[in-house]
Amino acid sequence: MAERKILVVGCGAMGGILAASLASACKLTAYDANEEHVRAIRTDGLRILGSGATTARVDAVSDARELAGLTFDAILFLTKSNATGGALAQLRPALANRPLLVTLQNGMGNSEVLLAVADAPVARGVTMHAGRYVGPGCIEHLISGDTWLGPLRGEVEDIRWFGALLDAAGIRTQVIADPMPAVWSKFVFNSVMSPVGALLLGDNAARFESAQVCALIDEMADECTRTVAALGGSFAFDPMEFVKKMRAGELPMSRHAGSMALDIARGAPTEIDELTGYVVAQAERLGIAVPACKTVYRLVKGLELAAARARGNAGAGAVSPAEPRAGATH
Secondary structure, eight states, rough: OOEEEEEEOOSSSSHHHHHHHHTTSSEEEEEEEEEHHHHHHHHHEEEETTOOOOOEEOOSSSGGGTTOOOOOEEEEOOOOOHHHHHHHTTTGGGTTTTTTTEOOOOSHHHHHHHHHHHHHHHEEEEEEEEEEEEETTEEEEEEEOOEEEEEEOOOOOHHHHHHHHHTTTOOOOOEEEOOHHHHHHHHHHHHHHHHHHHHHTTTTTTHHHHHHHHHHHHHHHHHHHHHHHHHOOOSOOOTHHHHHHHHHHHOOSSSSSOOHHHHTTTTTOOOOOTTTHHHHHHHHHHHHOOHHHHHHHHHHHHHHHHHHHHHHHHHHHHSSSSSOOTTTOO
């Protein structure tokens, strides 16, 4: 069989970890809008620190025009959810051969963008790996875990090869018929823990050592799970299992307080609207009271704007003062 050709879109924390892993198992190209990051990857390779430390040689581009004439077997999206549409628009020429479109992104809204591409097979999943962008050409791999992947358009057999490719690259992957229970499980975890981590300025221990914060986390988790259930969703695993194990001392305390805290630290837009904001919007539409989620959502929106202004990047944090749009669908 010919070597598979894969395009990774977004080579930040998770995109960098997966790109570096996949580089050994296929013909890989990475596309990222950060020109400095791409230059460093081209010059010195993509450096991964921490778990599975390595330096991978990756063909990286920062301008979609450099992809002209190339075709891919699969395109893996790992940008922020709200950047999916813009990235896809720039990649239209690469869609002519109907590659498998894959999202392992956080939050809701990204899969609908991919499903708008007529006839292309679409897969969705989640990964429990976590990392952070250190600087140009360098990603720190903070947490390793399982990955789940299933079809949104097409059949399991259409994507089994991609799951096998991830496995061969060292990303332990389960290919499943319905990916949404796994997606919902991680969605609830992220909707609760990521904004709390941001509000606590990235101090992970504070999420576990304060009784008041623990109570807030439990209230948010209850609101999120009730809202997902009302939407007809189910869970592949307990969304808060990781939190329970941390509280019980069964897992060591990590330094990772979530990607939202890292976004706030650099004054960048967060995925709050695609996570907790989605819960708030859907709960409002369904008549479900979610006071803890709504308060945390509002606080993070303010923190996002304040952080952007503090970094001299007010435009990046400028958002509409309105609540998240009720009636938005996943």
